[in-house]
Amino acid sequence: MNRRHCASAAITLVCALAVLTAPVQAMAAPIPEPAPSATASAAPGKKTLEQVREEIDTLYRKAGAATDAYNLAEEESKKQSAEIVKLTKAIADGQARIAELKDRAGAQAREQYRNGGLPPGAQLVLSGDPDLFMDGINQARQGQQATKGMLTELEQAQEDLETYTQDASLNWKKVEASRVKQAKAKKSINAQIKAAEKLESELAEEERARLLKMEQDAASTAQAAWLSSGALKDINREASAAGRKALAFATAQIGKPYVWGAEGPASYDCSGLTSQAWAAAKNPIPRTSQEQWRQLPHIPIQDMRPGDLIIYHSDASHVGMYVGDGSIVHAPRPGRQVTLTGAGSMQILGVVRPDK
Structure with missing residues (x-):
């Protein structure tokens, strides 16, 4: 391992310790995106697999923001x-x-x-x-x-x-x-989706498998850091009556594909899923994640309960529904299905409650 890699590993360790020892605020601060890994190496002039992953994530994030605008x-x-x-x-x-x-x-x-x-x-x-x-x-x-x-x-x-x-x-x-x-x-x-799909298609099968593993590892690392930070005081609060209905609808869609602009019944985008879930609970909410963040009452992270919506990224371009036990149900991005994942696996902007 050369000196650059040693320095990078040291910086990564210091950052991880800082996250784990940081004091907890009343309204938990947004969880940062997972730091880039230095484990993937590449020949000079060629992108590492980690760089490809970051580029794909950025493209899908931009597509998500554009989907909200649409x-x-x-x-x-x-x-x-x-x-x-x-x-x-x-x-x-x-x-x-x-x-x-x-x-x-x-x-x-x-x-x-x-x-x-x-x-x-x-x-x-x-x-x-x-x-x-x-x-x-x-x-x-x-x-x-x-x-x-x-x-x-x-x-x-x-x-x-x-x-x-x-x-x-x-x-x-x-x-x-x-x-x-x-x-x-x-x-x-x-344009964003096509560019992301092109990057993935250019990878060898073994590289695509490694890419998926890197995504899963990054999500797991972020989730573990979030839970250990103490941001969530009680992971098993009770949902409201309407929240239980919304949650039942959302979890029943698990396995259905993400399609941008879709709001069911065969496919969903992220806010299509949450808005339809709360509509099923007879409690209509705004259609987009950005409007959900803007119009719905904000709740401290430590007080959230199942059925609440977690808004992600600084531009409020993604949303998932909290199911309890530190997890959410959400429609992730093109090429993925509605699924369960750790609530802290992405950068949290805040929490809103549709039925407060």
Whole structure:
């Protein structure tokens, strides 16, 4: 072992000791990503297997973040489209109301025409009957009030129709903007996944087996460090009634493939799994991991219970559901299936509770 490798091993040992002896805070700090290993060697100019693993992980992380952007844009499109449907009905109703008011105005005009369009004074001169004249005055006043009310209603209906039309136009613009976001995110997702798959395909079968073993070892090391840090005070808390239902749904999906943008029933992405699990518990939550982190109540890690959601990475691009005993159920990434893994095997950003 040369001096560089000796120094690297010493640094790794010091870092590991620092993690194990660090004091525990009330809200446990995010767990760092596993440090790169120096065990894999390569010829000059060729990447080590550890470097390949890190590059693949980075690509899938970027694909995960882009998937969250895609899912959010898709949700926005759905909401705006639903609003457009409502506004379209309101526009149709407004147009029908305006047509009705115009018909009524036309009927009044025709009635006045049949009466010769004469003012009450002229009708008195022509009729010579005071009682008939007074009846005419009362009818004229009622007609004027009705006409005034109808014109006011017509004006309001026209203003409402204009507002509905403007809102519908604005919502169409939002839908189009969301579609543009979706297209960009989709392009990014496919590019990242394709690049990661290319890196893996270039490895020999023996190297791919070693790569998988390295992934598992890194996850186990991170989980062991997390548990030994004391971040989790009680690993066997009771789930709420809704939490048990959500957890039963999530664990029933184990073995199904990860597909980005999917929310069941045959496949899931990470937030598709958690959002559908809580929907099954009759407690709808936001669709994406970033919105789950932004909108749901935050819980100290040491207080989490089964059914709570653990948000991962500094950009909140991944989420899993805590099942107890220090583990989560999650949809990891393309090429993997819904599975159980250590809750501390990835960098924890924090915990949220859907049913607090």
